Amino acid sequence: MSQSISDIKLVKFYYRHYKLGPQDFCREYGGNVDGLNKFLTGNYDSLAARDALRAFWERFNTNQLMKSQAGDDFDDDDDEFNSTFGGDSMLSPIKGSGLTSPMSSSSGSTNTTNSGQITGNRSFSSLAEATANNTNNGKPESKRVRNLLKTYYGPGIGEGSDSSSMNDPLNIDGPSFNLNNYFDSIVRTSTLNQLIQKDNQMVSEIRTLDGDMKTLVYDNYTKFINATDIIKKMKTNVENMEEGMALLSKNMDLITNCSEKINSTLSVRRDRIDQLSGLQKLLQKLQFLTALPSSLNHCLAMQAYNQAVRYYNSNSGILKQYSHIPSFQNIQNECDSIMKTMKDKLYERLSSLSTSQTDCVESAEVLMDLLEPVELVRSKYLESRKHHTITLLENLEKKSVEHITDYIKELNANFLSEYSYNITSYKSLFINRLDGSDSKKERQHSLLQLEEFSKDLFNKYLNIAKSKLSSFKDPIEKIIALEIINSDVSKLGSELSSHEKITNIINSTVHDQIDFYFDNLQKTIKEHIYQLNTTLNEKRDEVLEGHTLQELSDATSKAIINDIILLFANLKPFFLPTETQFLSSYQDTIFTKIQVKLQQFFLFLVNIHFLEYLDIIATTPNREQFSGRFLLVLSSICLYIENKGITLVVQLMSEFITVAKQGSKKELNVFSFNAPDLCKRIRETGLQILNVFTRLSSQKLDKILKKGLESVPNWLVLKEPRDVRPVIDIYLEEILKFQNEISKLLPVVNHLHSVKSHSRTGSGNGTNTGVNTSNNTPDSHRRNPSSNTNTTLFEKKVDHVDYNTLSVLIAIVKLSLKSFNESLRLKTFGTNGCHQIQIDLHYLKLSLYDMFGSNSFDNLLQECETTVTERCIDPLPLAKSIVTKICETKINKKKNNENENQ
């Protein structure tokens, strides 16, 4: 039960009932003040304090009990009872209450008040209950005990509180039962039957009571017998034990004697042994200390730096402590110098190129152990690693590359392993080991340095990879190489912000590659065209034979188209599914880039590239380098591209886009590709080139006519014209040459009659028309000298050249006639000169109609005629018959010539 008094309760009890300080308490009950204070604040370790508290508790309870009993005593004036009871209850209040009950009951019959005593007594178990409360407010616990006793000892016992029923003399079970009274009352109050019944009842009750008593007696008897048996057994056993005990005590005595003997003999030397063993230890230490330099040297020689540091560090304290002793000082100095050389060596090793990674890490570690400044070691370490890695990279960079994938593999194997090792070792060396108070700052610093270091190296690595990649043009290999880089680097983990860089390198490589394709395409196209020009220049007029010119043009066009096809073939690998799909995240940007490039390319091709030749030609002083023919071929190439090339390209592009879409996982932003617009543009470009060609060609014709005009020294004085000037024939021949050349490349439209055939078959017709128009025109022009509207119409038409031989030729001739008109305006003619020109013009008109079957030049010729009459001092009309006659003879003569030639 005493265990059940918890420590908390003890403490509570103390606080409630002890009025003085802890010092007084300790003085009274023992235990020290500290222990008690601790105990009071909840630390229940101190046994002394607990014992003291418990003692206080017991004493208090006892005092309480004694006080209450003393109070009772004063009421009862029964000293004897009080003393016996008080002594009894000194044992333990609860036990006491448990034990006193039967005792009090046994003596209870003598004193009626003792039951109240008991209840008062019992109430002490609640410790702090008021003592005056000796009536029916006992705890359920005490009630239970009382019932127990009641069943055992029968009713009437312990029911002291029920004083009314107890003091009833008629109650047969009550203690104050009075037989006579009972009998009298029964006899008096009961009928006979009732009496008889009562008698019967009582007889049977008596019988059962009697039986009960008998069984009780038997029970007690058997118990008693058992007890005697057990006592008998105990007696015998104790007798045996006594012998063993005697033996034991004897042996014990022996042992005591021996130990006393040993003790006494050894006691003399014990101190000395202690002294000696201490000395030996000291000597060993000293020996180690003296041997320290040599062992350090040994370690140094063995390169067992770790061990050396361990020796040194474990002993440096002692050495420092005894440094006032010279010999120790010497040792320390020696050690220090050795350690210094070691440090130097370590630093050397750290910064040496040949040091392996592990050695390097070890060196750094040892140096740190030697309490070298972290920053120094760190910077040295980083420096050396950097140097090392850079030389590694440099070596790799110098290496000639045969296969980019192999190279990248090698590069990755060398660099990345080194790189990652460096980083992990650095982390273990400088970042994870720090534990000082300033470690946070230091760590940050270390991390910063590491980042810088790694960034630098990684950039170098990427640059090398990039430069090597850029020297390779095979897309598939390149992509594989990129994939390797991507996967290898991603293995390194995201510890570094290198992912971005990888993205960069991939992007830039891919973009470089795309740029390269497009640049290359432009270059090759340029080459094709230059080649075309050189062939044209080399072969000169040979190309006019057969279909050479056409073939040449087609070949160049096809070459250009093939280049574009090749471009798409080259671009496809970017979108073919790769193993890791690493490109897929970039595919949308790549695709956009390609599309932009494509657009640019077509713009380049269409708008710039071909037109560039015009500029080149314009700026080239050496006119022979680019002939007009070259321009013609160029424009025919434009035509080819427009007709066949663009559709092919568009088809290829849509194929490409589908491939790209399949390959890519992301949504691709497809630009709309305006093929008709492209066609239109290239057509315009071609036409522009054709225009320049037209102008160039017309200049040739210009010159012929101009020379013809200038070959006559004075147009004022001239003989009467007899024939068309030969220059007109030359002019016509030149036109034929142009026609021949142009018709090789540009489509011939029906309107254009082949000159030779037509001149034979349809000359009559042509002549007639010519005559008819010539009938009208001279007169009308004389009437209306300024025909401005016609000229304007002409000029607007000049710009409009189309892709056919007729249109180009007409444009050429028109331009040359325009120039002729200009030349005429600068001259002054006499009558004959004017007539000569009129005849020439008429012949021209007939011949041109013959050639082209159209009157498109009539206006211009008319213009010329107007000019010449204007510029004539004395314009006399020329008889039409003369004009016709001269022209017809001329034509016939020409025909005959041709026939003869054939």
Place this chain on the structure above:
Amino acid sequence: MFNTNTSNISTNVYGLSQKTRALSHITAEADVNRFLVGTTALREENEIALLEAKEGEGVRCISIFPHPKEIHSITSCPFDASLFFSVYNTSGGGSNNSNNDNNNTNNDFKSSLWRINESMDSIDELFELKGHTGTIKPIICDPSGSNNFIISLDDSNIRLWSKIDDQNEPTVVKQFGNLSKLSVGSINPNISNQLATANDVNIKGWDFRNAKETFSMDKAHSEQIRDIDFNPNKPYYLLSAGDDCKLKIWDTRQTKDPVKIFSGHNHWIWSAKFNRYHDQLIITSSSDNTVKLWNLYSLSSAVNSENNISNSNEQQSPNEQQQQTQQPIKQKKNKRNEDQLIKTYEEHEDSVYNISWSSSNFLFASLSYDGRFVVNNVPKEYSDILSYI
């Protein structure tokens, strides 16, 4: 009867009744834009019209003077507005018919100095520049405006004439050249005594006081050169244009290649002129019936003076300054800094043989063969911005 056209209709076109080739801006009149236009009619009566163009009011004819023979070129004297040279062809025409058979020895072309008399109704010939053979090219006066000398060209020779005054006939100081097919010349206003001439496809530079050749550009064009003009503000730049329809700009220090080529005309370029003040502006006229205005910013003096914008801004009137600061200059800056064709003028319906800037900075006149005289302005976005450079 000719004065019917002088009615005050605000138009930038004036029509002459005859064919015309000759046009000269009267440079001596700095305040008004006056031009002399000469007709080129072989058989009819020829005349010289004195035209005035006012901005916002169009062109009006001040006076018309009869001129004997067809006029091939007019050069107004820069030192006297009433004096001008004309080059004329005496071979045709009704009055001198008798000369036809006799004077066929290449001296049909004559050049004379004329004075417009004070009543502004006729002209008097002061003297003739004699001794030319073949076609006489436009007379060249001193661009600085002095009357110290003039230069004349015929088909083969360059003549430097002495001081011009009313009384004495000038004499030939120097005669040199001996080239073939001389066509046009230009005096460099920035380098004294420097003359450039074009003969056929070649350009030559001369020191005309010493009659020495200073530079030459052989085969400057693929066809005949019809006009050359020195940049009025930058000493070494020369333009040339001709029958190859190209306008080329040359640096006379590096004559191998042109520094700039413009092409755009569809037929021969007959005349090409730098703007006197804003030399990035060039006008060309062509027998494709158009006049084109070019912007040659990169080689102009505007590039150098760009730094002085702020200075010149301060000099301007406050009104103008306010206007310009309001304008988004930057946007237009790019455009006008590009060397490109600014505009094609298509008012003419026949070959435009002559063209001239006027006293107003941005006004120019062009003359086509059919007698149409047109005055045009540089587009506003160029003239506005350029006005403060």
